[in-house]
Amino acid sequence: MPDIVRDMWDYLTSDAAWSGNRGLPALTWAHVKLAALAVVVAGALAIPPAVVLGHVRRGALMAVSVVNIGRAIPTFAIIVLIFPFSLRWGFGLGYWPTLIALVFLAIPPIFINTYTGVRETPADALEAAQGMGMRASQIVRRVEVPVAWPLIITGLRVSAVQVVATATLGALVGYRNLGTPIVQGFTQSNKGPLLAAAIVVILLALLTDAVFAWAERRLVPWRRPAGRQADATVTAPELAAV
Numbered sequence: 001m002p003d004i005v006r007d008m009w010d011y012l013t014s015d016a017a018w019s020g021n022r023g024l025p026a027l028t029w030a031h032v033k034l035a036a037l038a039v040v041v042a043g044a045l046a047i048p049p050a051v052v053l054g055h056v057r058r059g060a061l062m063a064v065s066v067v068n069i070g071r072a073i074p075t076f077a078i079i080v081l082i083f084p085f086s087l088r089w090g091f092g093l094g095y096w097p098t099l100i101a102l103v104f105l106a107i108p109p110i111f112i113n114t115y116t117g118v119r120e121t122p123a124d125a126l127e128a129a130q131g132m133g134m135r136a137s138q139i140v141r142r143v144e145v146p147v148a149w150p151l152i153i154t155g156l157r158v159s160a161v162q163v164v165a166t167a168t169l170g171a172l173v174g175y176r177n178l179g180t181p182i183v184q185g186f187t188q189s190n191k192g193p194l195l196a197a198a199i200v201v202i203l204l205a206l207l208t209d210a211v212f213a214w215a216e217r218r219l220v221p222w223r224r225p226a227g228r229q230a231d232a233t234v235t236a237p238e239l240a241a242v
Contacts (some may be wrong), residue, residue: 017196021176028200031177034170035163035208038099042106042159047152050111051214054118054148055140067111075101076169076227084172094175098167105166106159113155117148150220157212164205 011017015023046067053059078101088097121144129143145152168179178197184195 004191004195007190009192010196011190011196012153012185012190017193022180024178024196024200024219027176027178027180027197030175031164031167031179031201031204034095034175034177035101035102035160035167038102038163038167039106039156039160041099042103043110043156045103046107046111046155047114051118051145051148054115055136055144057119058079060115060119062117064112067108069104071108073104075105075166076172078104079169079173083098094170097173098170098175101169102163102167106163109158109162110152110155113151114148115157117151118144123146150216152220153212153216157209157216160208160212164208165201168201 016022018027049063053063079097082097082100083093085092118140125143125147126139129139134142167177168182170177171179171183178201181193181197182201185191185197188194
C-alpha cells in the first residue's frame with residue numbers, strides 16, 4: 001500500500017477526521033454553504049438581465065463582453081484584489097473575498113446560457129403567443145423562460161460544479177473549508193488529510209452534477225425519453241414548438 005494511501009487510512013480512522021471544526025464533516029458543510037450561496041447569488045444577478053436582453057434581442061456583444069471578465073480574470077486574482085478591501089471594511093478574512101470571487105466565476109455560464117435560451121425561442125412559438133393576445137411579460141414568463149429552462153439549468157449546473165471545485169482556494173486567504181487540509185498538506189509530510197479532502201471535493205462535484213441532472217429531468221419533463229413521460233401533461237402552447 002502506498003504511503004499516501006496508508007496516511008489517508010490512518011487519518012480517516014482517527015477522531016480528528018470526524019470531530020471538531022477541523023474535521024471533514026465541518027469542513028464539508030462550510031464548503032457546501034459557501035458554494036451554494038455563491039451559485040444562488042450569481043443566479044440572482046445573472047438570470048434577470050439575461051432574460052431581459054434575450055427578450056429584446058439587444059446588447060448581446062456588450063453584455064457577453066462584460067460578463068466574460070469573470071472568465072478572463074483568474075479566481076485567485078479576484079480573491080487577492082478583494083482581500084485588502086475586506087480587511088479595511090471590517091468583513092474579516094477569507095469568507096467574503098472567496099464568496100465574491102466565486103460569484104464572478106459562476107455568473108458567465110448562467111448568463112450566457114440564459115441569454116441564449118431566451119433569444120433562440122422559436123419564432124413560430126412567439127408568433128403563436130402574440131396571436132393569442134399575450135403581453136410581453138406573459139410571453140417572457142409563459143413562452144421564453146420555459147423554452148430556455150434546459151439551457152438555464154445547464155448554466156447553473158456548470159457554474160455549480162466549477163464553484164464546488166474552486167472554493168478550495170478560500171483556504172489560501174483564511175477561510176476554513178475542504179481546501180484547508182489540501183493547502184496545509186503541501187507543507188506537511190503527512191499527506192493523508194490532503195488526499196481525503198481532495199477525494200471529498202471530487203465526490204461533491206460529482207454529486208452536484210448528479211443533483212442538477214436529476215433536477216433537469218424533473219423540471220424539464222418534455223425532454224424526458226418518450227417512454228418515461230406518458231404521465232406528463234404539457235399544456236403551454238409554446239412547448240409544442242420545442
